Amino acid sequence: MTKLFINICTCIFLIFYSQVVAAISEPDRFSLENYKSIWEHDVQLEYRILDNVALISRYDKSISSLDDKNGEKFSALTGGFLPAHMMFNQDITVGMNWNISSSWLLKTEYHRRRGSSRVSALDNPDMTKLELNSNIYALQISFRF
Numbered sequence: 001m002t003k004l005f006i007n008i009c010t011c012i013f014l015i016f017y018s019q020v021v022a023a024i025s026e027p028d029r030f031s032l033e034n035y036k037s038i039w040e041h042d043v044q045l046e047y048r049i050l051d052n053v054a055l056i057s058r059y060d061k062s063i064s065s066l067d068d069k070n071g072e073k074f075s076a077l078t079g080g081f082l083p084a085h086m087m088f089n090q091d092i093t094v095g096m097n098w099n100i101s102s103s104w105l106l107k108t109e110y111h112r113r114r115g116s117s118r119v120s121a122l123d124n125p126d127m128t129k130l131e132l133n134s135n136i137y138a139l140q141i142s143f144r145f
Helices: 020-021 073-075
Strands: 005-016 037-050 053-063 090-100 102-113 132-142
Touching: none
Parallel strands: none
Antiparallel strands: 005 037, 037 053, 053 090, 090 102, 102 132
């Protein structure tokens, strides 16, 4: 049985960043052309302790503009209304997967995040109050049929 799995993904996307557009109060001061490409990559390691238990470690990073990696230009273009950390995200994750049976899976994860580019505006309507650093504790149980 292979115990160590490595998953590496590097992606470049051309997208329309709707969260930014919705939050800008003065669109004539902001050139959206600079913020259409997102650079993103992640590396994930999975180590199987037992046939049904695996430890997970993942690092991923995204930047909303290669010309403005730390988001300072973006924040200046919004007059400081939106924080610079909305333009990048860095996430370190550790976790465990336990296949309790062939139908049940228990997953636990801890995320240490810096930046907020992946935070949903639907769940956080006031994007000006986002924090630079955050922690996520996740527990999921799922049933497969």
